[in-house]
Amino acid sequence: MALFDLPLDELRAYRSQSSAPEDFDAFWDKTLQEAREHDLGARFEPVETGLSTVEVYDVTFAGFGGHPVKGWLRLPAGATEPLPLVVEFLGYGGGRGLPHENLLWASTGRAHFTMDTRGQGSGWGGGGGTPDPVGAAPAYPGYMTRGIDAPENYYYRRVFTDAVRAVEAARSHPLTDAARTAVTGESQGGGISLAVGALVPDVVAVAPDVPFLCDFPRAVFLTDRHPYREIGLFLKTHRGRSADVLRTLSYFDGVHFAARGRAPALFSAALEDQTCPPSTVFAAFNAWAHEDKTIEVYDFNDHEGGGPFQEAAQVRWLRSYA
Numbered sequence: 001m002a003l004f005d006l007p008l009d010e011l012r013a014y015r016s017q018s019s020a021p022e023d024f025d026a027f028w029d030k031t032l033q034e035a036r037e038h039d040l041g042a043r044f045e046p047v048e049t050g051l052s053t054v055e056v057y058d059v060t061f062a063g064f065g066g067h068p069v070k071g072w073l074r075l076p077a078g079a080t081e082p083l084p085l086v087v088e089f090l091g092y093g094g095g096r097g098l099p100h101e102n103l104l105w106a107s108t109g110r111a112h113f114t115m116d117t118r119g120q121g122s123g124w125g126g127g128g129g130t131p132d133p134v135g136a137a138p139a140y141p142g143y144m145t146r147g148i149d150a151p152e153n154y155y156y157r158r159v160f161t162d163a164v165r166a167v168e169a170a171r172s173h174p175l176t177d178a179a180r181t182a183v184t185g186e187s188q189g190g191g192i193s194l195a196v197g198a199l200v201p202d203v204v205a206v207a208p209d210v211p212f213l214c215d216f217p218r219a220v221f222l223t224d225r226h227p228y229r230e231i232g233l234f235l236k237t238h239r240g241r242s243a244d245v246l247r248t249l250s251y252f253d254g255v256h257f258a259a260r261g262r263a264p265a266l267f268s269a270a271l272e273d274q275t276c277p278p279s280t281v282f283a284a285f286n287a288w289a290h291e292d293k294t295i296e297v298y299d300f301n302d303h304e305g306g307g308p309f310q311e312a313a314q315v316r317w318l319r320s321y322a
Helices: 025-035 155-171 190-199 216-222 228-237 242-250 254-258 279-285 308-318
Strands: 045-046 055-062 068-076 085-088 112-113 174-187 205-209 264-268 295-298
Touching: 025 155, 045 228, 055 155, 085 155, 085 190, 112 155, 112 174, 155 174, 155 190, 174 190, 190 205, 190 254, 205 308, 216 228, 216 242, 216 279, 228 242, 254 279, 264 279, 264 308, 279 295, 295 308
Parallel strands: 085 112, 085 174, 174 205, 205 264, 264 295
Antiparallel strands: 045 055, 055 068, 068 112
């Protein structure tokens, strides 16, 4: 697929037409206040992996509604002092996988926490172990339209709340340094990291990689690739509900979280990406409020983006912050 979105010079100037709801901040303040009424209850159980350089803990904590959410905490073997912490969120359909996977960040000498995404973990990778016990109104198969009838019911309200609580859980371990916490993720994980970068005021760095869940009013009309297409297929059946759906989505748009970003950020975009079109990524990047921000652009790549090249860029970049 050749370039299908705006030229790069226009992407660098592009601004989303999406408007944040007037009660956006109040909505999220209330959501997190309600979540914190439940005891975090973070538990860290050692896992025997056969690895000699990394120690792994099976983590359970209370997320949205007090529901149990799983994660892995990986530490460099033999660590005795608090370490910089990287909290990672996962791409659409994947789960936390197996304990011996995803060893990059612990190999850099940092603590690494991977959050399982509720209800997912059956689309790729080593699977997941966190159910989503909340019912929802009629939805198109997938996750994008679950509870889309109202912001209070929407699936990503639960996921973003889980993500904030995941940071709190990871920081509660004695070998993690709360003052040196960074968040990252690819695709859906990038969108989640944008939300956390706004909702957790003291993270020191945010690294969203080809982020999903950005600039919904453009994305749902621009690309016919899933997962955004789930929304269009829902509206194909539920005619006349576009305005209501976009209103719900406005509470979860990465562009609005970006406008509240309080830490340095490293983004990435791929110019042939039909899953997360580059204009939607640049919409979030251009809105990011902190002045210390950078975006890596991969001219001839689709949603795989920079892959290992972006990982290398993140490792180099993060040395300055955590």
